[in-house]
Amino acid sequence: MVSRKKWSYAAFVCLFLVMIALVGCSSSGSSTENSGDTSDGDSTFDGQTVKVQLIGDFNMDDATDPITGATNKGLKVVKEEFERLHPGAKVEFIIMPWEGYVEKTQAMLTSGEADVYQMPGVADFAPQGVLEPLQTYIDGDDDFSLDVFIDNQVEGWKALGPDDEELQIYGLPFLGDARFITYDKQLFDEWGVEYLSDYPTMEEVMEKAKQMTGTNPVSGEQNYGIWFRGDWSSAFTLVNLAEGQNGSWGEGFAWDEVKFSFDSPEMLKGLEWLLEMKDYAPNGIVSNQGNEAWLTEQNNNAIMLNQGPGDLVKQAYAQGLEDRIGIAQEFKNAEGQGGLFAGSPITIAKNSKVKDLAWEWIKFATSDYVQEYLFEERGLIPSVKSALEFDSVKETEQLMGPIFEALSTPMTPRYPWGSSQPRFILTSEVEAALTGQRTAEEALDRAQKESTDWVESR
Numbered sequence: 001m002v003s004r005k006k007w008s009y010a011a012f013v014c015l016f017l018v019m020i021a022l023v024g025c026s027s028s029g030s031s032t033e034n035s036g037d038t039s040d041g042d043s044t045f046d047g048q049t050v051k052v053q054l055i056g057d058f059n060m061d062d063a064t065d066p067i068t069g070a071t072n073k074g075l076k077v078v079k080e081e082f083e084r085l086h087p088g089a090k091v092e093f094i095i096m097p098w099e100g101y102v103e104k105t106q107a108m109l110t111s112g113e114a115d116v117y118q119m120p121g122v123a124d125f126a127p128q129g130v131l132e133p134l135q136t137y138i139d140g141d142d143d144f145s146l147d148v149f150i151d152n153q154v155e156g157w158k159a160l161g162p163d164d165e166e167l168q169i170y171g172l173p174f175l176g177d178a179r180f181i182t183y184d185k186q187l188f189d190e191w192g193v194e195y196l197s198d199y200p201t202m203e204e205v206m207e208k209a210k211q212m213t214g215t216n217p218v219s220g221e222q223n224y225g226i227w228f229r230g231d232w233s234s235a236f237t238l239v240n241l242a243e244g245q246n247g248s249w250g251e252g253f254a255w256d257e258v259k260f261s262f263d264s265p266e267m268l269k270g271l272e273w274l275l276e277m278k279d280y281a282p283n284g285i286v287s288n289q290g291n292e293a294w295l296t297e298q299n300n301n302a303i304m305l306n307q308g309p310g311d312l313v314k315q316a317y318a319q320g321l322e323d324r325i326g327i328a329q330e331f332k333n334a335e336g337q338g339g340l341f342a343g344s345p346i347t348i349a350k351n352s353k354v355k356d357l358a359w360e361w362i363k364f365a366t367s368d369y370v371q372e373y374l375f376e377e378r379g380l381i382p383s384v385k386s387a388l389e390f391d392s393v394k395e396t397e398q399l400m401g402p403i404f405e406a407l408s409t410p411m412t413p414r415y416p417w418g419s420s421q422p423r424f425i426l427t428s429e430v431e432a433a434l435t436g437q438r439t440a441e442e443a444l445d446r447a448q449k450e451s452t453d454w455v456e457s458r
Contacts, residue, residue, distance in 0.1 A: 046088030050357045053094045053114040055101050055344065058378070060093065067311055068318045072377045082364050089357055102419060115352035116361050119171050120344045121419040126159035126170045127255075132348040133161060134169045137359045144363055148384050149173050150404065156412040157345040160254050167253065167413060171345025173383035174365055175374065178406035179236065179306050179339045181205070181328040187302045188326075190218040196303070196328040198402075202244055202273055205303060212302040213280040221300060226277055228305035230286035230434045234274075235426040236340045236418075237306040241270030243338035243411060244331025253416045258455055262426060263441075263448040271433055271440040278434060286434050295321060306330070308342065313399050314379040327402040332409065340418070341410040343383065381407070422451035 054075075061074040075093055082091050094114055096104050102121055108114055109130045117131075125131055138144060146154050153176065158167035183196050191212045197204060209225030216223045228237055239249045247266025252258035261267065282290030282301065293299045295315050316322045330339035346365055348358045364370060368390075371382040376392045381403065387393050393400050417423050429443040438446070 043087045045086050045354075045357045045360070048088075048354045048357045049090040049092055050116060050354050050361050051092045051094060051114040052116040052361060053096065053105070053108060053118060055096055055098055055118045055120075056378075056380075057097075058093070058095045060095075065314075067315050067379075073373070078370060078373060081369060082361065085364070086357070086360060089360075091361065109349060109351075112349065112351045115349055115354055115358045116365075117347050117349060118174060118344045119347040120342075122157055122171045122345055122347060123159045123253075123414060123416050124419050125347075126161050126168075129162045130350050131159075131161070131170045132350050132352070132355060132358075134172065134348065134359075134362075138169065141359075141363070148366065148386065150176065150383055150385055151408040152341075152410065152412050153343075153383050153407065156341040156410065156414050158413050171347040172362055172366055173343065174346040175344040176381035176383040176407050177308055177343035178381070178403060178410060179240070179308055179330055179342065180402065180406045181330060182304045182307045182312070183326045183328065184299050184302055184324060185326050186324050187212060187216070187223060187299070190216055191223075191302075192217075193302075195326055199329050199332060202241065202270075202331065205305075206273065206277060209277060209280040209303055216300075224282045224290070224301050225280035226303045226305065227281055227291045227294070227301040228274070228277070228285060229288055230278075231288055231427065231431055233306055233427075234430040234434070235423050236415075238267065238270050238274065238426070238430055239415070240306065240330050240339050241273060242266040243333050245269060246333045248411075249415060249417075253413060255416075255455055255458055258416060260422065260448055260451050260455075262451060263444045267444055268440055271430065271444060274430070275433060275440060286431055295319065295325075297321075306340075309381050309403050311379055313396050313403070316399060317396060322396070322398055325399060327399060327406075329402070329406060329409065337409055337411050339406065339410045341412055341414040343381070383407075417451070421454050422447075425450045425454065 059074045060076050062071050063074065065072050079091050079093070083089060105117060105119070105121070109117070109125065119125060122131070138146065153173040154169065157171045157173060159170050160167060161170065181196065181200065185195060188195055193208050193211050196208065205226070211225065212223055213225040214223065215221070242248060242264065245266040247264055248261060250258065250260040250262070278285065284290040291301055291304070294301060294304065295312070296319070316325050332338040346362050348355055348362065352358050366384060368384070368386055371384050371387055372390050372392070374380040375382050375387065375390065388404065426447045429438070429447040432438045433440050433443040
C-alpha cells in the first residue's frame with residue numbers, strides 16, 4: 001500500500017507536469033497581442049488559399065533600404081504570421097507596380113486572379129459590381145470595429161455599387177496617405193522670414209514665397225520661394241486652392257449626378273494664383289524638375305505645395321534633416337476640410353471563392369501587427385488610430401503628428417473623378433495654362449466642357 005505521503009508527492013508531480021503541458025500549449029498557440037488575431041488558432045480555413053494583390057515596391061524577401069541602408073523585412077514575415085494565426089490556410093501575394101495598375105487590376109478582376117485587392121480606384125470599380133460589399137461582414141463580426149481607423153478614413157473610401165442609392169463600404173483603409181505643405185526652416189531663417197502658420201492662406205504663402213526668391217543673403221546661392229508639380233498632381237493642387245476659398249470641384253458622386261465646377265470663380269482665382277506663383281518657382285515644374293535638391297543639405301526651394309509623405313519621414317530622419325523640415329496643412333475651407341483624400345483601401349473580389357478567409361485577411365491587414373510592419377519596414381503610413389502609440393511613430397512625431405492631422409481632414413468622400421478621365425483633362429489644361437498655351441479662363445472653360453461631355457457620353 002502506498003503511503004499518504006508518497007501518494008501526495010506523486011499527485012503533486014502529476015499536477016505539476018500537467019500545468020507545464022498547459023503552459024506549453026498556450027505559448028505555442030497563437031498570441032492575440034498586436035497581431036490582429038481573432039481566430040485563436042482556428043483551423044476553419046484548412047486547405048484554403050487567399051490570393052492578395054498589392055501595388056508598389058513590396059518584396060517577399062528581406063532587402064536593403066536604399067535610403068537608410070538598413071535591412072527591411074520582406075512580406076514573408078507577414079505571410080508567416082497570418083498562416084500561424086490561421087492553421088492550414090495559405091496566403092499568396094501578387095505584387096504589381098503602380099504603372100498601369102488600373103488596367104492590370106481590371107484584367108485581374110475579370111479573370112478572378114485574386115481574392116483581395118489593394119484598390120485606390122474603388123470608386124471606379126464598385127459600380128461595375130466586381131467588389132463585395134463589406135457591411136455584412138462588419139456587422140457580423142463582434143471582434144471588429146470601425147472605430148480603430150483614423151477619423152474620416154472609412155467615410156472617404158465609401159463608394160456606390162451598381163444598385164446602391166447611398167454610399168456603402170466596399171473597402172477598408174489599408175494604407176494612409178495625405179497631402180500637405182512642407183517648408184525648409186533653414187531657408188526661412190536665412191532669409192529672416194517667419195515660418196508658415198499651421199493653416200496658411202494663399203496670401204501668406206505667396207507673400208513668403210516672394211520674399212525668399214533670389215540670392216540667399218547667407219549662402220549666396222539662388223533660392224526659389226516655392227515648388228509645385230505642374231504636371232501629374234496639378235489638378236489636385238488647383239482643386240485644393242478652390243477649397244481654400246470655400247469653393248469645390250463640383251458636386252455628386254454617382255456619374256449621372258456629377259456636376260463639375262471647373263470654371264468657377266474660385267477655380268479661376270486658384271489657377272491665376274498658380275500662374276503668378278510660377279514666377280517664384282524654378283524652371284521645369286511642368287516636367288517635374290527643379291526639386292532635385294529637396295531633402296538634402298543643398299536644398300534651394302523654400303516651400304513645397306501638395307506634398308505627400310512618401311519617403312519624406314524616412315529620408316529626413318536618415319539624413320538628420322528632421323529639424324529642418326516644417327509641415328503646414330493644405331488650404332482648408334470654413335469647416336476645416338480640404339485636400340486630396342489619398343491612400344489605398346483593401347477590398348474583396350465579388351468572384352472570390354474564399355470570401356470568409358479574405359475577410360480574415362482584411363482584418364489582419366488592418367491590425368497593429370501589419371500596420372506597424374508597413375510603417376517600420378516599408379515607410380508607408382498607417383490608417384489606424386493606435387499607430388499614434390507605436391514607438392516608431394513616437395520617435396518621428398515631429399513630422400508624423402501633422403501628417404496624421406492631414407489624414408483626418410481631407411475632403412470626403414474622395415473625388416469621384418480622381419482616377420478617371422476628368423482628372424487627366426483638368427491636369428492637361430492646367431499644364432497648358434502654365435506653359436502659356438492658354439489663358440487661365442480658356443483652360444478652365446475647356447476643362448469644364450470636355451469633362452462634362454465625357455460624363456454625358458460615358
